[in-house]
Amino acid sequence: MLDLHKKVLVSFFNKYLPEKEKEYKKINGWSEYICTKLLQFIINGKMIRGGLVLRSYLFIKDNISEDAIKVAAAIELIHSSLLIHDDIMDKDKFRRGEKTIPAQFSEIGEKQNYLNPEHFGNSIGISFGDLGFFMGFELLSQIKEVSENKVNEFISGELSKVTLAQMQDVDGGYSKDEFSENEILSIYKYKTGRYSISTPLIVGAMLAGMPNHNLRTLENLGEDLGILFQIKDDELNLFGKKNKTGKPNGSDIRENKKTLLRHFLYKSSSKEQQKKLRFIFGNSNISKVQIKYVLDLIKELKIRERIKEITNKLEKKTKNYIDELKLPDKQKHAFLEFLEYNLERKK
């Protein structure tokens, strides 16, 4: 289902970004470079958020409008830009199966014999992300449907909240304090639930004119689906296949991410094991053997089974919300399919 929507968005970007390139040409020579890299980076993504905007729009309307595509594209542009900034913060070198944008520019800096090419790459990466935000908001300002103001206000409000959750998340990577289960679930709720699922669903429905009480159900549904999505992401980070996820395993361990998996692992392990874990988590130079130690311990202590209890409950809740929406069969089915995809995906 989302693949179909991705196609629509890919063809939008294939037309839009070369046009932007032409427009920016008069400023300086960076135009071609940037627009080409941006196009590639966006197209490599799964476009789940943009896809959900369109999916949700089609709950109400029979056909996708130009405005819906613009909003979906804006959300993908802004999301890609947040990822570019994330990759700087996390020092990630791979994303979407290729070098991250800052890593690509670091390489260019190296080739040019620049002093401190890594900082050069990060600096261009910051501006690159900023550009993506502004392009996204420009698109948002071009939509013509009545609810435009409301949509823009809602999107920027949600994005503000994400940055606060992101700060807490970054801090968690540095801090030696353990987060409680509730703190972790709150980051999942704001960083993934509301941002990645509720927001696109609500935006699509708002554009199409869905009544307010249903928007509230979509919000709740999105939050829980998002937590499921994040838990899956955490699992894939440790147990996924690199050739599917597009990034090397275990980066969450190196970055000391306060995931739910890590939380239960610490909670269930002995003092001796905790000491070892403390040495491994947050250590950027860990070996494959050390990663294997963590994975084996997760298996031994049945941590995934513990997480499964949580996801089972969430799954039930989301199914209830889907029922509450009282959608026609075909649309209900599409939603259940998305839930299924979320639980089974390999990347």
Place this chain on the structure above:
Amino acid sequence: MLDLHKKVLVSFFNKYLPEKEKEYKKINGWSEYICTKLLQFIINGKMIRGGLVLRSYLFIKDNISEDAIKVAAAIELIHSSLLIHDDIMDKDKFRRGEKTIPAQFSEIGEKQNYLNPEHFGNSIGISFGDLGFFMGFELLSQIKEVSENKVNEFISGELSKVTLAQMQDVDGGYSKDEFSENEILSIYKYKTGRYSISTPLIVGAMLAGMPNHNLRTLENLGEDLGILFQIKDDELNLFGKKNKTGKPNGSDIRENKKTLLRHFLYKSSSKEQQKKLRFIFGNSNISKVQIKYVLDLIKELKIRERIKEITNKLEKKTKNYIDELKLPDKQKHAFLEFLEYNLERKK
């Protein structure tokens, strides 16, 4: 004149940011922290861009509207956020008379014994700037006047262009290639002229309903005023008083900024002198003696006099544009005053 407008904006922010703090409190504990620091950072600024929005609005209307204040505040929020990102790229530690935002968080990281506190400070700084953008666009989506769409589209379009000029500027700091006078003036035009002066002037006038042909004149006027503003900034960076500018002298030398001053200095100096300059520019550990060498050479080779020829021409052009606008005496006077301020300012 701009001081008066700053007062209006300060009182807006004194109300707005504590409100936002309350709203964000439900997400996590970063809310109070961030909103307090953001308020301080914004208030420490000169608020020239926001002031110009209000100034320009008053060319047409007799009283400032709530919408005009919101747009002016949005532009200040977005500008402050760009500066926070700039300070990461330039590794600047002081801004607006205090530690930069990333430097403030680096210090916090140090106190918490975080590994790599500088990267921690930069990471929070990136998110902090992103938050400011989103808050700004949220405000922009709340305005109610007819031209709202047009205003938002124009602002985000101009901001996109700034990021491209910024990339070129960052690259210039690393690259050993010299920029031509035209390349430098193009960066000045987009990074300062259009962004800092034309855009706020046009936005204020758009909101107030100024006719299109006058908008075009404002655009040209802003570009030239902006180049004058940037040239003054370059001079203050080398010859200003730290207690007035709020940052230590000579950071442009350390960062190898491709300024017009530097351009003419290289052009006018002997091979021997160029060799020395090449060693000094872009060297982050230069001594006061080396900075003095550059300043003395600028005096000896009469570089400021050469720049003065350019600024004289620009001054004349801007005065013609001001005439073209056919403003009432009081408003024309305010404009000439701003030009004067621009030429004479000490910070």
